[in-house]
Amino acid sequence: EAQVTQNPRYLITVTGKKLTVTCSQNMNHEYMSWYRQDPGLGLRQIYYSMNVEVTDKGDVPEGYKVSRKEKRNFPLILESPSPNQTSLYFCASSLGGADGETQYFGPGTRLLVL
Amino acid sequence: GQNIDQPTEMTATEGAIVQINCTYQTSGFNGLFWYQQHAGEAPTFLSYNVLDGLEEKGRFSSFLSRSKGYSYLLLKELQMKDSASYLCAVPQTNAGKSTFGDGTTLTVKP
Numbered sequence: 001e002a003q004v005t006q007n008p009r010y011l012i013t014v015t016g017k018k019l020t021v022t023c024s025q026n027m028n029h030e031y032m033s034w035y036r037q038d039p040g041l042g043l044r045q046i047y048y049s050m051n052v053e054v055t056d057k058g059d060v061p062e063g064y065k066v067s068r069k070e071k072r073n074f075p076l077i078l079e080s081p082s083p084n085q086t087s088l089y090f091c092a093s094s095l096g097g098a099d100g101e102t103q104y105f106g107p108g109t110r111l112l113v114l
Numbered sequence: 115g116q117n118i119d120q121p122t123e124m125t126a127t128e129g130a131i132v133q134i135n136c137t138y139q140t141s142g143f144n145g146l147f148w149y150q151q152h153a154g155e156a157p158t159f160l161s162y163n164v165l166d167g168l169e170e171k172g173r174f175s176s177f178l179s180r181s182k183g184y185s186y187l188l189l190k191e192l193q194m195k196d197s198a199s200y201l202c203a204v205p206q207t208n209a210g211k212s213t214f215g216d217g218t219t220l221t222v223k224p
Contacts (some may be wrong), residue, residue: 029143031210037145040122042201043157050210058211092211094210101205103212105156 002027004106006091012094012112013081021076021109030096032074033058033103034066037088043090049074050096081113116140118215120202125221126192128189134187134218136202147203148187151217157201161187189220197222 015021025032030051035043035058045058049068053103063085066075074093078085088110092103117139126132138146145164149157163169163178163185176189189196202215 033210033212035214042118042216043203044214047211048163048210048212056211059213096210101212102147102159102162103149103157103203105158107156108154 006106006109010110014114016080019078023074025093028095031094033092034076035090038087083113086113116190116213120215120218123219131190134200138183138204144205146185147200151199176222192222
């Protein structure tokens with residue numbers, strides 16, 4: 001089954017404790033992205049990647065890191081989480097190119113930073 | 115930069131028709147997407163418009179006017195399961211950067 005998976009789905013942590021949210025897709029997509037979604041707000045892009053070893057900042061990159069060492073994986077790293085990073089996070093992938101911008105989303109990771 | 119506006123909330127009756135508008139201002143244009151998101155779930159693709167005009171897909175249609183920076187999503191024969199948030203999104207380039215509107219929460223009442 002073609003899908004985007006994220007782990008963990010739910011996470012409670014404390015301020016300053018490094019964490020990683022994994023994202024994996026099995027569709028051989030070139031592009032991958034991370035978004036956060038907060039109540040009353042739409043999806044805001046954190047980082048995106050066009051290919052292996054190619055990443056760029058989205059609209060809200062502060063406090064986050066990403067890496068793209070393999071095509072299928074795009075982990076999101078919070079080196080020192082803070083309460084304002086409490087949010088619902090979505091990973092997404094797309095084929096890429098002019099006709100391949102349709103994004104397929106993972107199920108989401110709900111993060112609470114105390 | 116990108117700016118996308120859509121109404122925050124809409125309410126409609128089961129069986130009726132509802133139109134959700136989206137206006138955008140972009141420095142470039144590579145098409146416009148509509149996604150549906152049920153509460154607590156991931157967004158799912160509904161439609162994509164890159165040329166002016168109406169794209170019809172079953173009960174859902176999407177319209178685009180590039181000269182006016184305007185799109186709408188038309189939902190016909192509303193069903194209770196259509197209660198969801200509808201997100202308008204514009205890719206900024208062909209490189210993966212996208213901007214989403216804040217979403218329109220549609221409530222369908224019996």
